Amino acid sequence: METKPDLLKITFDGIEVEVEAGTTIMQAARRIAEADASQGHLVPPAMCYYKPLEGSGGKCRACLVKVAQGSAKDTRPMPKLVPSCITMVQDGMVVENVTNPAVLEERKAIVEFLLLNHPLDCPICDQAGECHLQDFAYEHGSSNQRYEEERRTFEKHDIGPYIQLHMTRCILCYRCVYTADQITEKRVHGVLGRGDAAEISTYIEKSIDNDFSGNVIDVCPVGALTDKTYRFKNRVWFSKPVDAHRDCDKCSSHVTLWYRGEEVIRVTARKNEWGEVEEWICNTCRFEKKKTSDWIIEGPTKVLRSSVVSANKYRADTVKKPDFALRLANSQYKPIDDSRPFITDEETVRQLSIENNRKANERSAFENTEN
Amino acid sequence: MTLAEKIYLPAIATGMAITIKHFFQKKVTIRYPEVKRYLGPVFRGRHVLKRDEQGRERCTACGLCAVACPAEAIQIVAEERKKGEEHLYREEKYAAIYEVNMLRCIFCGLCEEACPKQAVYLRHDEFVPVFTERDQVIWGKDLLTENMNNRYLRKAWTKEEAREQNLIEAKGEAAEFVPRAIP
Numbered sequence: 001m002e003t004k005p006d007l008l009k010i011t012f013d014g015i016e017v018e019v020e021a022g023t024t025i026m027q028a029a030r031r032i033a034e035a036d037a038s039q040g041h042l043v044p045p046a047m048c049y050y051k052p053l054e055g056s057g058g059k060c061r062a063c064l065v066k067v068a069q070g071s072a073k074d075t076r077p078m079p080k081l082v083p084s085c086i087t088m089v090q091d092g093m094v095v096e097n098v099t100n101p102a103v104l105e106e107r108k109a110i111v112e113f114l115l116l117n118h119p120l121d122c123p124i125c126d127q128a129g130e131c132h133l134q135d136f137a138y139e140h141g142s143s144n145q146r147y148e149e150e151r152r153t154f155e156k157h158d159i160g161p162y163i164q165l166h167m168t169r170c171i172l173c174y175r176c177v178y179t180a181d182q183i184t185e186k187r188v189h190g191v192l193g194r195g196d197a198a199e200i201s202t203y204i205e206k207s208i209d210n211d212f213s214g215n216v217i218d219v220c221p222v223g224a225l226t227d228k229t230y231r232f233k234n235r236v237w238f239s240k241p242v243d244a245h246r247d248c249d250k251c252s253s254h255v256t257l258w259y260r261g262e263e264v265i266r267v268t269a270r271k272n273e274w275g276e277v278e279e280w281i282c283n284t285c286r287f288e289k290k291k292t293s294d295w296i297i298e299g300p301t302k303v304l305r306s307s308v309v310s311a312n313k314y315r316a317d318t319v320k321k322p323d324f325a326l327r328l329a330n331s332q333y334k335p336i337d338d339s340r341p342f343i344t345d346e347e348t349v350r351q352l353s354i355e356n357n358r359k360a361n362e363r364s365a366f367e368n369t370e371n
Numbered sequence: 372m373t374l375a376e377k378i379y380l381p382a383i384a385t386g387m388a389i390t391i392k393h394f395f396q397k398k399v400t401i402r403y404p405e406v407k408r409y410l411g412p413v414f415r416g417r418h419v420l421k422r423d424e425q426g427r428e429r430c431t432a433c434g435l436c437a438v439a440c441p442a443e444a445i446q447i448v449a450e451e452r453k454k455g456e457e458h459l460y461r462e463e464k465y466a467a468i469y470e471v472n473m474l475r476c477i478f479c480g481l482c483e484e485a486c487p488k489q490a491v492y493l494r495h496d497e498f499v500p501v502f503t504e505r506d507q508v509i510w511g512k513d514l515l516t517e518n519m520n521n522r523y524l525r526k527a528w529t530k531e532e533a534r535e536q537n538l539i540e541a542k543g544e545a546a547e548f549v550p551r552a553i554p
Contacts, residue, residue, distance in 0.1 A: 123433030123487050124464045232449045232464050235434035311438050 008091040013042050013099045025084035025095055026063055027051075030274065043274075044097055045107075045136050047114065047221050048173035049085035051276055056178050057085035060171065061110050062136060066103050069094035081106055104140070111141035117152050117196075118222070119168050127223030129236030129308045132275060133171060152196055159189075160209060162228050162287045163217060167199055170224040176200065176216040183212040183280070200224070211250055214286040218269050218277045229287050230266040237308045239265060241301035246294055250282040256301050257292075264290045270301075299342045412526055412533060415478045415493035418471050419523050420516045423461055424553050428516065429490035432466035436482035436491055444475035445482060462488070471510045473499050489554045494523055528554035 007018040012029050019028045026044060033040045044065055049057035064081040072092025081103060084095070097103055115137060122128040154167035172191065177200070180189035192201045216225050239258040246253050258266040267286050269277040289295065303309045343349055375381055401408060410416070421429050432449035450467035452460045459465075476499075482491050502508055517523055526548045527533035539545050 121462075123431045123435070124462055128433070232432075232451050234449070235438070237438055238434060308438070312443060 008089050008093075010089045010091075010093040010095060012095045013097050015039065015042070019089055021088075023089050024057075025065060025067075025082075025087050025089055025093075026057075028089055029084065029095075029097070034273075042098055044084045045132075045140065046085055046274070047132060047136060047171065048175060050175050050178070050219060051274070052278055053175060053178040053182065053219070056173075056175055058083050060114065060173055062107070062114070064103060064106055064110070066096040066100045067093060068096050068100075107140040108142050111137045112145060112147075114171050115141070115145060116147050117168075118171060119151060119153075121169075125166075125169065125223040126226045126230060126232065126236075127220075131223060132221035154199065157201075158228070159216075159225075160213060162214060162283065164226050164228050164231065165200060166224050166226065168224075169222050170200055171222055172198055172200075173221055175219045175221065176225055179216050179219050180210075180213075183215065184210050189216075211282045211284070212280050214283045215269065215277065215280045217286075218271070221275075227266060227287075229290075233265045234260050237311050239309075240313070241303065241309065243270065243298040243301050244295040245298065246285065246289065246296060248282060248285055251285060252279045253281060253285050254279050255281050255285055255295075257295060257297075262292070264292060264295075297344055410495060412495055414495040415480045415483075416497045417473075417494050417499045418476075418482075418510070418515055419492050419494050420469060420512065421490050421492060421523070421554065422517045422519060425458070426519045427457075427459060427461040428465060429461055429488045430466045430469060431460075431462040431464050431488055431490070432469070433487060435485040435487060439481045439485035441479060441481065442475040442477050444472045444477075446470045446472075466512070469512050469515060471515065472508060473502070473510055474508050489528070492523070492525075492528075492554075495525065496523075522552035524550035524552055525554075526550050 006021055008021055008023075009016060009018050010025075010028055011017075012025070012032060015032055017028055017032050019031060023031075026046065026049060029043045033043050044063035046057070047060035047062040049060075049063065061083060063084045065084045067078040067082055067087075069075050070078055070093065071090035075092075084097075114133060118133065122131070122134060125131070128134060152168070157165040157167060159165050174191065177190050181187060190201065191198055193199050214227070217227050219225075236258075239260050242257045242259060244255055244257050254270055256268050256270050257264050258268065267281075267289065269279060269281045269286075271277055343352070423429055432447050434447055434449075437443075437445040437447055446468065447466050447470075448468040449464050452463050452465055478493060480493055483493055499510075500507075527536050536548050540548075
């Protein structure tokens, strides 16, 4: 007999969802948003949790939620707010996120706490515009800060020839440490010191000379780890992202190229809707292939309208043409099929043109016989 | 018509009286190119890239003015400050190229509002002069950066400050605010 996996039913902000045992509250919330895009605002923010990295989460406290009912068996609420990224669901759990004002109030405090030592150098920082902490503070924070003491500062630090570490900006989310653990067998990258003195470091100035070390740049939620080849090249919102791939023997090479005019100024891995990289890319792809001719272009990256990356870029369907012109065009011209796929593969293009030629020949032959 | 109206002379006299009165009145017009009017403290004229009290450039090439600009008139290229240039630039990044296309600019002042470093301002006392050549249209840093020997002075550097000063002036608590160079 086939055994059905046990599905647990939980209520998240008044929405019921059924998930497998072992799912975290965060993943359940993301499942709701994936099923219905309009519920995206319900998902708790995450600064340290990163689904592809095993063991990440539970450090930044950005995703705290209220559990109003522990489970169907034990209906008492949990006494404290719980981190949704590492708390497993139980059957009949009732979770409150944006519906609970106490959670939102707590989140403001978390923003203030994360910004205690974070410098306000967004005008200089290369991450500005795609920084998770910036988004988090903008959406959940209050506009003033009460902190008056000196912030902790560190010297800039080079990790290998391509990566620069600005420890001052680090929020100690440990994502890069988990990435380094995942890509290397020997641990060369970790956190030294405790408390205020805690510091991301490569042990005894050892740089990570792994082929995949560049991924720590994409994983970093703030501008602590940045691309040295992209340093001060341009702001994120003036560059145009384009999806591309190439024939690489080390990685999947599914990347996003960031263009300024005709020039590729940066190569990053592709991020999903939660800002997470699912396929790591190698350092050759990231740092050395900066010519359009190295890549096969797939088409423009989909960017949310609300993102700063889409500022000053105008999509065809948001620009409204005057009614009269549309009616005139309708009466005078054949409609154009714009749903055609964007093909760059030469062989397919050739096959398609052969096919089109054959159809045109048939059509003219048919017209000749009619005459 | 009465006799007085028939001879017209009284009417001519009143008419001339009105005409002659205007000879002695204060003129409402000014001789423009030689004499210029005060345009008020919030007039938005030509751009200026401010320096701080030590003469270092304030602009850090963050690009917020360019993204806020509805006419897309601003172009910036950033560069990293090298060792020994600390007396020239305030931050570790600076604008190597800062260009404003004065044909595109609509003088809306959104760049001024977007600037986090209080670097770009629209002068209240100077216009963009009339162009006669093409190469006068795009203004680079040579024209935009503030001259330390002839700094741009202003009474209030923010809207809030201007409002506060207005209130104080209305109450009659202080007479004059001295224009100053640093925002």
